Amino acid sequence: MQRLYKLGARRVLVTGTGPLGCVPAELAYYSRNGECAEELQLAASLFNPQLVQMIDQLNTGIGHIAFIAANTNQMNMDFISNPQAFGFTTSKIACCGQGPYNGVGLCTPVSNLCPNRDEYVFWDPFHPSERANRLIVQQILTGSNAYMHPMNLNTVMALDSRA
Template structure:
């Protein structure tokens, strides 16, 4: 008995050592650190007292890892972050920072800090009561960063961060949808601040946030710009548009921000030695998908698969009482705000292997090996 338990202990120890060795020395992707909003939240909001939650059916109905039970992902299956990590060889999905199991070896392959309702600006998403803005997400990464020093030792941890890890940030849409464009909360801001002044504020905050991640040894960055938020089912429904129309103002604001973001990333690529900032052109990618949805095998790019209210089921978020479409793979949008897994797969494929039209200066497979 003593021998067998000794043997078991030895096997466990060897497994642990090989696990650490693999995580620290393998080629390919080390850890995937995901920051952002509900487009990439993998369940952080489950642990917050918030009005923005996706841990209710039928969200996650096609998420194989959970057997179709909701995980807090705001889609029917995998997020873009899940798909990209999988394709680049990460053995597990990045664990939500607030989840009880986000400690020890579980964090070696990545941590997800994203939060539904979160934005670049701290006031963004106040309507939801609680959410993690990007400043708080980076505070949380700082905690993870120290844990890596303890797990791998400071020198190996630094190397692992700089050479082997990805930092993807999908944020900005809520700064418009749930801040600047929200009449209840922001009427003051909109009277006192022009769109270009608000965008200036966002860029200035984002510059500081990205620089802070760089100071914590982040080197490989993927930054998504803001998509065509005037084309989501919610906006089309409340503005009573026809199938092929989008709301002008939100899209104009997104384009204004995106132009400034592009300049910011050029500036950071020049000024932060050793860093690579890759711009994911989500706006053009999603707009192309919406415009040419039939060529991609979809039957609609304006109606939410899961939702209620108005012509495009775009007013009430997806939940147990929502109507749900028969075939999720034929809808670009899962709910009034978020793409379906079928759309996420097409977007992720372009980010992984696409040309500089959608991802520049290199795609994500090239960035992994860079």
């Protein structure tokens, strides 16, 4: 990341991993009752705090905030833990796919397709739906320190406009 700074980048948003063990693809292969794959979730829970630590070290070394971390794992886990609170009907089944949880293969013309993609957290076996992505972007812009470190994008833009 220091290479980016040396090349002239002054603000870099770095996203953490998503909920690796909770995507429909992993549910299709490892889940019996819709539970997330524990080992992959552990990997994500270890990586994201280390990302924040690295961001802090880089910013300290540079002497100002150039790198910002987005905790996309927590953003997605909020949807997965309580999809109805965000207007979704399911966080287990992909809108487009095949097999259990629509988690097998890619989204193709022969896939199962949901009637309303806005009700699904996941578009395909791996990726959030457009609506989920819009909610994630909203957190990147205005989210608290639980989601953005050391600050959200609106705060960064406000600081930059004063400079």
